[in-house]
Amino acid sequence: MTLQKLTRPWTAFNYGFLDESAKRELRRRILKAIAVPGYQVPYASREVPIARGWGTGGLQVTLTLLKPTSVVKVIDQGADDSVNASSIRKFVGRVGGAVETEDTMEATIIQSRHRIPEEKLREDQILVLQVPNPEPLRPVQPDMSVAREMHGDADYGQLWLILYEQLVKAGRIMQGSSYPSMVNGRHVMTPSPIPRWDVPKLNQADHLTILSAGREKRIFAVPPYTSVEPLVFDDVPYRVEDHQDKTCYRSDVSGFFMNELPQDDGSSLYELSDSHFGVKNIQKSEGEAIEIGETWYKNGRVK
């Protein structure tokens, strides 16, 4: 066996930007992540042409899964049209010839930061979440070697302490995003900085979720039909944001997660956070033949 035999003829560029050895490494890690849902698998996290912290983890997973028939949607805080989302989508289209879309129902791969779309994902869809901090134990244990042991021992008592302190100080749980959640009854993971509103969408979902932290070099996954339970006290039920009664000022839709837009007079307007879901609702109300998928939340309540 010589290195000569392992290498391939020179080409200017590899399909999907990452070289094959990087892809193989990611493939091996993704398989381990699926086999142990919620466990953070270390990986090499190669360089990609965006800065760490801007979605490199998610991008590497998307590039590994990519094929010319992939239909890719990228969301940033619910919006398809932010600079970060557009740039990643454009990059993926350029290096992989993938079809770009903004429609949740058309996409095969959905790379997202901070939101899960309002329309239900199907069994054949993959949600790739970008994760800034993959370690739910970091606030209680800054030493990652010790935190790793705590995961090994399922020693999660201190996470309840954080929640308890919030309850005592503020009268309610203040954890707004990255709500620690127990996966498959064994590993606590951070669901990435999605709002509390989106965490129930991961529980017993039809789709596969892969969470990847490029800067921290950790990858973890939630397979379909896997339990994801937010940590709660028996007598304090899990509560999502109170957006049930808010109405989007642009699409006139209510019962979904909203962005609050403060106004000069001190009042607030609300608009749908999932931007393309809003676009579709507006197009439909204008009489266009638009199909809106089944949503996780109905009348502001998860089914």
Next chain:
Amino acid sequence: MALSILPTADDSRTNATFDELMWALARPGLVRILPLAGFETLAESLIDRECSFHAGSDSVLAKRLAETGARPVSLDKADYVFTTLGSERDVAAVSTLRIGTLAYPDEAATLFAPARIGSGQALRLSGPGIKDILTIEIGGVDPSFWPMREKAIRYPLGWDLYLVDGDRLIGIPRSTKIEVL
């Protein structure tokens, strides 16, 4: 500058193979169809110089797998094991597969074994990736294998299993509970 980048035939094959490997593990027990039959196809999409493997007593396969750059090692040290499970002796050997450590459960082995999918021992699967429960039939695997797996796996420790029948593939990760019917 417009780049026209298309995957080579190799790229497409390894990508499609991994797709099947991934969905097989994400949806345990459901049959996936590989682009090409054979352990070599599975190996080329996954393993390289960073890995070790064990190919049982099949020296031809061992030689083909070594072409990926992976190191041949003994079964109890291997990352990826390609072997048959037809006899009690095979199963006894496989009982020494690596199961990882509590700090690093990902340092466990992955087992690829030939089997007959669709006839034989009925198994009831449950766990992540399985909607309610799923019953499958697997032949060509020695009956002692299933109790051995049950004993070997201490979730999250344990190894992951792929059963291969020609170009058909079933994944059974360590998180799957198997009831022998």
